[in-house]
Amino acid sequence: MLFVVFLIACGASATTGVMFKPGDWYRSLDKPSWTPPNWAFPVVWTVLYVCIAAAAARIAPLPGSGLAMALFVAQLCYNTLWTPIFFGLHRMKVGLAVIGLLWLLVAATLLAFLRLDIVAGLLFVPYLVWVTIAGALNFEVWRLNRDRMATD
Amino acid sequence: MLFVVFLIACGASATTGVMFKPGDWYRSLDKPSWTPPNWAFPVVWTVLYVCIAAAAARIAPLPGSGLAMALFVAQLCYNTLWTPIFFGLHRMKVGLAVIGLLWLLVAATLLAFLRLDIVAGLLFVPYLVWVTIAGALNFEVWRLNRDRMATD
Numbered sequence: 667m668l669f670v671v672f673l674i675a676c677g678a679s680a681t682t683g684v685m686f687k688p689g690d691w692y693r694s695l696d697k698p699s700w701t702p703p704n705w706a707f708p709v710v711w712t713v714l715y716v717c718i719a720a721a722a723a724r725i726a727p728l729p730g731s732g733l734a735m736a737l738f739v740a741q742l743c744y745n746t747l748w749t750p751i752f753f754g755l756h757r758m759k760v761g762l763a764v765i766g767l768l769w770l771l772v773a774a775t776l777l778a779f780l781r782l783d784i785v786a787g788l789l790f791v792p793y794l795v796w797v798t799i800a801g802a803l804n805f806e807v808w809r810l811n812r813d814r815m816a817t818d
Numbered sequence: 819m820l821f822v823v824f825l826i827a828c829g830a831s832a833t834t835g836v837m838f839k840p841g842d843w844y845r846s847l848d849k850p851s852w853t854p855p856n857w858a859f860p861v862v863w864t865v866l867y868v869c870i871a872a873a874a875a876r877i878a879p880l881p882g883s884g885l886a887m888a889l890f891v892a893q894l895c896y897n898t899l900w901t902p903i904f905f906g907l908h909r910m911k912v913g914l915a916v917i918g919l920l921w922l923l924v925a926a927t928l929l930a931f932l933r934l935d936i937v938a939g940l941l942f943v944p945y946l947v948w949v950t951i952a953g954a955l956n957f958e959v960w961r962l963n964r965d966r967m968a969t970d
Binding site for chain 1: 819824828833874878879881882889895899903907
């Protein structure tokens with residue numbers, strides 16, 4: 667039951683990926699050589715949502731999980747925010763600020779989960795790795811295209 | 819500390835209000851006579867975010883709060899999703915689906931909070947009232963403008 671509710675929560679973030687597509691704008695940007703192919707994003711995110719919903723379902727019933735859950739709420743909300751900012755508004759610099767804060771919140775959630783339950787902490791590791799890649803990609807795309815774009 | 823982290827989480831939703839403005843599109847729509855004035859929205863939302871962050875900070879440390887917190891996570895993520903869908907994409911029908919699900923999640927969170935702590939439950943009442951108004955407004959705006967708009 668907990669797992670299902672957390673999956674529903676992840677559905678909000680997943681919906682941003684469906685509604686705010688990369689499209690022509692993203693295609694036209696200069697990107698670093700290590701940019702993952704477009705098909706990788708929905709595949710990776712599906713796996714990650716299942717992992718973090720499972721992690722949260724392990725943590726939520728534990729005594730002393732208040733701060734861990736508060737951090738989980740915050741990271742998932744900023745995750746939901748990033749896609750509309752970046753792909754909806756094309757605001758690469760604001761996106762960078764959002765994904766920087768998201769990275770800190772994911773790292774803090776991982777540490778808080780790890781203290782309560784090793785498995786839940788480990789389930790968060792691939793997520794932190796991917797947000798690191800996404801953050802680096804956001805930074806590089808901003809750096810490579812800042813002179814050409816009217817938007818920031 | 820818990821209250822601050824929950825306020826940071828609400829900040830993601832608040833940011834959507836700053837980044838996705840109503841603008842000319844919303845101004846041009848036919849709206850019901852009881853539509854609240856534009857200035858009311860940020861004022862009301864600021865009060866509501868403080869109330870729900872305070873409610874969550876009371877609930878998170880309590881034993882047996884797992885499901886209540888899972889519902890809180892879900893409602894705040896769909897809250898963050900609604901503004902980019904409605905004001906960013908002008909998708910009134912998708913917005914209606916999102917705010918319908920949000921209403922159910924807020925009502926479920928209110929009930930789960932009420933069972934654990936009366937004050938936390940009461941702090942959620944104004945939020946449910948406002949989401950009811952916002953949902954009715956989303957419905958009316960869709961109903962009054964569906965023939966004129968290319969978007970749905």
